[in-house]
Amino acid sequence: DTAVSQTPKYLVTQMGNDKSIKCEQNLGHDTMYWYKQDSKKFLKIMFSYNNKELIINETVPNRFSPKSPDKAHLNLHINSLELGDSAVYFCASSRRTNEQYFGPGTRLTVT
């Protein structure tokens, strides 16, 4: 059984489009996260949600809007995509102080 899943795995789109990435965890965790890993492999946190409430917002452009319909889901919507948004986006979840479980990633390519 997949613990943290993301869809789609690959996403190729043109500049200016709006796209969404979905994340689901079946671990019963309270906290979910979005990370971005750029071409230089730096992995940076973008957002975290605890019990559907936004906890961390790391100075991400407001074109990025996370939405958590319930504790098991944290979706990432991106408006007006730019070339610099090309990256691998990872979703993760955790139970309070314990380790974070990461999804397989979504490779976004903006052309």
Added chain:
Amino acid sequence: DAKTTQPPSMDCAEGRAANLPCNHSTISGNEYVYWYRQIHSQGPQYIIHGLKNNETNEMASLIITEDRKSSTLILPHATLRDTAVYYCIVRVGDFGNEKLTFGTGTRLTIIP
């Protein structure tokens, strides 16, 4: 901004112990040390964490110096599947608000 320093790369022979060092000289008293690894484009995988005592689990051992300014991750019998980038992270933030700041990590290559 990562609060840790790691060597950029290391090699280890298959079957030997891999010892990965990490410096975190500015760590605060309540900050935990976490280790994750990322195997070629997969999502990072949790390995182990500790505060001040040495820790061991089925994957690895974590040795933290008494002054807590450095630590070593030990993979006791490295296999080819352990080839990955290993991240040493100081976790900051309160419960539910904790943040992992990944640095550049150590690229560990296991040599057959």
